[in-house]
Amino acid sequence: MKQLHKQMSSKRDEETIPMSQSSPYSPKTLKHPRSLPRSLHYLFREQRLLFILVGILIGSTFFILQPSLSRLGAAESTSLITRSVSYAVTDSPPSRSTFNSGGGGGRTGRVPVGIGRKRLRIVVTGGAGFVGSHLVDKLIGRGDEVIVIDNFFTGRKENLVHLFSNPRFELIRHDVVEPILLEVDQIYHLACPASPVHYKYNPVKTIKTNVMGTLNMLGLAKRVGARFLLTSTSEVYGDPLEHPQKETYWGNVNPIGERSCYDEGKRTAETLAMDYHRGAGVEVRIARIFNTYGPRMCLDDGRVVSNFVAQTIRKHPMTVYGDGKQTRSFQYVSDLVRTCSFNGKRSCRTLQPW
Ligand SMILES: O=C(O)[C@H]1O[C@H](OP(=O)(O)OP(=O)(O)OC[C@H]2O[C@@H](n3ccc(=O)[nH]c3=O)[C@H](O)[C@@H]2O)[C@H](O)[C@@H](O)[C@@H]1O
Numbered sequence: 001m002k003q004l005h006k007q008m009s010s011k012r013d014e015e016t017i018p019m020s021q022s023s024p025y026s027p028k029t030l031k032h033p034r035s036l037p038r039s040l041h042y043l044f045r046e047q048r049l050l051f052i053l054v055g056i057l058i059g060s061t062f063f064i065l066q067p068s069l070s071r072l073g074a075a076e077s078t079s080l081i082t083r084s085v086s087y088a089v090t091d092s093p094p095s096r097s098t099f100n101s102g103g104g105g106g107r108t109g110r111v112p113v114g115i116g117r118k119r120l121r122i123v124v125t126g127g128a129g130f131v132g133s134h135l136v137d138k139l140i141g142r143g144d145e146v147i148v149i150d151n152f153f154t155g156r157k158e159n160l161v162h163l164f165s166n167p168r169f170e171l172i173r174h175d176v177v178e179p180i181l182l183e184v185d186q187i188y189h190l191a192c193p194a195s196p197v198h199y200k201y202n203p204v205k206t207i208k209t210n211v212m213g214t215l216n217m218l219g220l221a222k223r224v225g226a227r228f229l230l231t232s233t234s235e236v237y238g239d240p241l242e243h244p245q246k247e248t249y250w251g252n253v254n255p256i257g258e259r260s261c262y263d264e265g266k267r268t269a270e271t272l273a274m275d276y277h278r279g280a281g282v283e284v285r286i287a288r289i290f291n292t293y294g295p296r297m298c299l300d301d302g303r304v305v306s307n308f309v310a311q312t313i314r315k316h317p318m319t320v321y322g323d324g325k326q327t328r329s330f331q332y333v334s335d336l337v338r339t340c341s342f343n344g345k346r347s348c349r350t351l352q353p354w
Pocket residue numbers: 194195196233234235289290291292302303304305307308319320321322326328
């Protein structure tokens with residue numbers, strides 16, 4: 001305060017100098033002769049010079065040590081990147097590990113951010129369901145950002161609750177029969193009840209989900225240039241006359257049966273996917289999923305594996321429908337998810353259902 005007061009008073013002194021005594025338009029020439037001694041006086045008073053010297057010393061120390069600090073940072077961040085790349089992209093070239101040679105004669109300094117595989121933004125419709133939630137786990141695990149769209153008709157938040165605190169995960173309550181606009185790189189379209197009990201509950205809604213939902217998501221894929229995967233079903237073969245069914249087999253489907261809301265709905269969804277591919281250049285994949293089982297499957301799902309498990313737990317006899325001679329291909333959910341997830345590195349030029 002003392003200092004401030006003095007400065008103010010000296011300024012007032014300057015202001016009171018009559019204009020006639022000073023040379024016109026030269027206030028700086030007036031100030032100069034007095035400013036150097038005043039500055040020296042300021043420095044020596046109250047040990048200010050000491051503080052300045054200490055400041056210079058700290059600054060110099062930092063700039064001398066800084067190159068070795070940045071090398072250390074580079075080595076740490078590189079080891080993290082290498083680990084995530086080898087987890088995310090199994091066929092990543094081994095040369096990536098050369099980034100670890102931070103101090104070994106190669107280039108030093110900070111590793112540029114984002115040197116690993118580009119993080120993808122992916123939307124998974126039906127991501128709160130049995131298969132969807134496992135797929136989301138897989139995509140999050142490989143380092144991508146996932147937006148789940150689900151109307152929770154058969155999906156459950158409990159399937160995703162372990163991801164709620166993950167910043168790369170988002171959950172939107174939305175029905176795919178309504179359009180939605182998102183900026184994404186890939187779309188995995190799973191939204192539709194898959195168990196007969198569930199899809200027969202509201203057949204009109206089931207076919208609406210398959211047709212309008214798929215139309216909306218394909219429209220989004222076209223608009224934002226995203227890759228699109230449709231999860232179809234072995235039911236597109238209906239009551240097949242060929243065993244086992246090849247991808248080229250067209251099926252034997254009853255268009256007016258109780259299951260047709262699902263069978264024909266999925267067949268139409270496949271048609272839409274191929275038309276968007278041929279007509280609009282959308283890169284699509286179609287996965288005809290066979291009978292899948294695993295954790296998070298609903299006990300009341302109605303499919304044979306969950307029925308048998310539920311009946312066994314309740315110590316009820318297992319029910320075998322018909323003559324028991326029917327056959328099915330079963331697969332564990334993690335095998336399905338591994339096959340369905342697009343590998344970030346793989347070029348998906350050829351188009352084949354798988
Ligand atoms: O993944 C698939 O491709 C399809 O799998 C199942 O279709 P499905 O294999 O017919 O389903 P299940 O209900 O598991 O039936 C399998 C066989 O077991 C029999 N079954 C089913 C349940 C039961 O308690 N007992 C029993 O013998 C059925 O009659 C059928 O022959 C799903 O219901 C379809 O939605 C799905 O698209």
